[in-house]
Amino acid sequence: MAKTATDWATEFREYVRKMLHFEEAINLMYWDLRTGAPKMGVELRSEAIGTLAAEVFAMQTSPQMEEYLNVLSEPGTFETLDPVTQATLREVKKEFDRNRKIPADRFKAYVVLTSQAESVWEEAKHTADFALFRPYLEKIVAMKIEFIGYWGYEGNKYNTLLDQYEPGLTVEQLDGIFGPLREETVKLVQAIVDSGIRPDLRHFRGHYPKDKQRALSLELLRNMGYDFAAGRLDETEHPFQTTINRYDARVTTKFLEDDVRSAISSTVHEGGHALYEQGVSPDLIGTPLCTGASMGIHESQSRFYENMIGRSREYWESHLPVVRRFFPEFEEVSVDEFYRAMNDVSPSLIRIEADEVTYNLHIMIRYELEKALINETLRVADLPGVWREKMREYLGVEPDSDATGVLQDVHWSGGDFGYFPSYSLGNIYAAQFRHQLAKEIPDYMEQVRRGEMLEIKRWLNEKIHRFGKTLTPGEIVRQVTGEDINAKYLIDYLHEKFDPLYHLA
């Protein structure tokens, strides 16, 4: 008896589900490596991850997968599938095409190159020696351009890379968004610097034991609505959120014993990511749609919580008392002082340490450089110089070494071009969502002032989270706000918040 479309669809869904089981194992193995796996076991662990990753790749690109995609994509069949299977098919096919279009030997060469490049980068950063990293980066850029040849592109070569992280977004759009944001931000930063105002940090230079910071972090997450029955908090060198499965969305944070603010921000940031993952519809379990819509939309959730909630005056009205329970020394500090300390704006060299205002300028520099490299209007050799120029132009500071300049981020060594813009897109989307939230729940910041955070979470669940990856970023933004991506709301928000903080006109 011939297989029906339903039979094919069931088999296909089962196949995908199994593939995701391997990914669950891989994600747990990485989580474990980053949260406390014994050092000596790392090498063998990496080998084991390699085997599982190869299995996933083999499943993604197998003749079996090809058959599923061909049969189920046929006109007359595709239309009969349920919407989740249709969306799964689209998502899986995208990955299939991306992987199968690269000749196997070239893909292998790329994997070898980037894994070498990562350790060379580490060494180069350590010794502040760009010349060491340069030949590797040149090869990576050349290979990225070669791969774009296989993948194809429309308009700008960089579009293909952007699309891998932010489906549908183009250079043309992004230039139109980033342009005005850059101009406004440069002006705002200059005004803040010129104001001469800096928060009083005398009371923030104490000793804050880890175990108390951990207890505080747990409470901040609980208050946000994070569900510990479906997640956990651990300590790590670089905070991250990882989803092991739909009911296991983990958060990590970092405790600096001499600055309590760091763990607070990291925890609330990663908590924002986790709320997204905990809010995806369970109907999407077992599909690649059971996660955020894109890197940018994901980042909008973390940055909304970190910056727009977690660095707001209202949040500190309800949460300073919480901090004081663990650290009574903050009895001496007023809400206003705490709020100001959480919003210290100052141009600096390192992206990951940058504040809410200057951060986007760090991103734009990387975006402009990546775009130029991929379009071959900039040579790798000229990167360090152009980096310094742009830092001076946008931020008014300049690294005295490439270690704190062009070598500071790991991303390029792993071939991750097109990723950086997501961070700023997150800020832009967040401001748009916030604007809409204020329209629909006008007293939401009053709720925050009272320490009530659950209606906000429910709104995000309802409007954004539950759809997972069934919608594109563009579709989500339009569905939630009624318009396309627009940086105006971020600019407005920054002025609304920082003008009074820094006594600007």
Added chain:
Amino acid sequence: MAKTATDWATEFREYVRKMLHFEEAINLMYWDLRTGAPKMGVELRSEAIGTLAAEVFAMQTSPQMEEYLNVLSEPGTFETLDPVTQATLREVKKEFDRNRKIPADRFKAYVVLTSQAESVWEEAKHTADFALFRPYLEKIVAMKIEFIGYWGYEGNKYNTLLDQYEPGLTVEQLDGIFGPLREETVKLVQAIVDSGIRPDLRHFRGHYPKDKQRALSLELLRNMGYDFAAGRLDETEHPFQTTINRYDARVTTKFLEDDVRSAISSTVHEGGHALYEQGVSPDLIGTPLCTGASMGIHESQSRFYENMIGRSREYWESHLPVVRRFFPEFEEVSVDEFYRAMNDVSPSLIRIEADEVTYNLHIMIRYELEKALINETLRVADLPGVWREKMREYLGVEPDSDATGVLQDVHWSGGDFGYFPSYSLGNIYAAQFRHQLAKEIPDYMEQVRRGEMLEIKRWLNEKIHRFGKTLTPGEIVRQVTGEDINAKYLIDYLHEKFDPLYHLA
């Protein structure tokens, strides 16, 4: 060009290594489930483990594997292989035969039955209702007998089950070993009960916070020579040791806040297992030989450390000061009192709470019942009654409910027949190894008295650990001690230790 024997061997080793990479993932997934994975994620996690386990099973029994085994086992080929590949082949073939001899549909039925039985057992134990569990246990026993039919057996049907945990051991041997041990132990227990002596536990009923117990446990492990660069300690409901890879041998323990002795014993016990795993020769990495020789030999290491070292007077001379650093209240307790409190012997109902002397009697009861069930000389329906009889006969106590009687252990619900004897074999082997250790390092207990534990570890590394699973239990015992398994040394040890403790003639 035809493949050479070396080509085949290389391919085979690569194939096995990959299979073990999947097992590394599975082991980590279980470890995570038992040490803190969020509750709601457990169901999806189990599904993912199922997929990976099925993959391992498929690899173990694949036509590809069959071809490797056939080609490399050929006379003229096998002899040309290096010893590690030969031993790997033997080990893998054993597993292959065990799995392939069962018809696929029967194996599947068995998996379904045992997974149902485990939850029924839980319910039956909870409600003390053996009748609930009885039909499941009857089916499991029947299937075990059916499987023995497929596997074949020599002498006694139970031999085939024993061999799965303790390769080469037979019922005939075991009866000869357990017989005198039972007789001597029953007498010794009776004499201890008759002595009327019980340790003074007044000073052991305090409050011992978890974090201090954790710090103490870490120190006990470090003192044993446990390498934290290749392992870690976590908290769990039921302590266990698990090996993620050769350089990642993890230990868990349980902290009872009202009894400090529990975590001490568990930690030292699991630490003994971990020292074995950390001592296997790195030459065996990537093979199934990179672990202990058998369940029994593994248990000999944990019980040697837990009982023969960790409950010795000499150990407490050096380690009571360590305990006092964390719990100053033990300043009031003398070494002698602490030593006695660690060696409280008293017949009781529950195996896992039993002391060093009575423990083996719990095992023998289970062994005798299993043997009778498999040889069909005992019906499942009669189990509870026979259980009570034997408890009364050997230990002089009797459960008032099946919950603390025949239903107390999970093992049978999972089909684990043949496993229980390993625990007592561990005690027997441990006493034999200890006897040999005393001959070769006569002052080893003096070293323990001074808190020096590393020469003992090095001796075990050299004599036992490094061989991993390349030798059978019988080969190891003969190689280390010059004779076969012999319970005399355990009997001698028990008298040597407990006669003076309980003022016996």
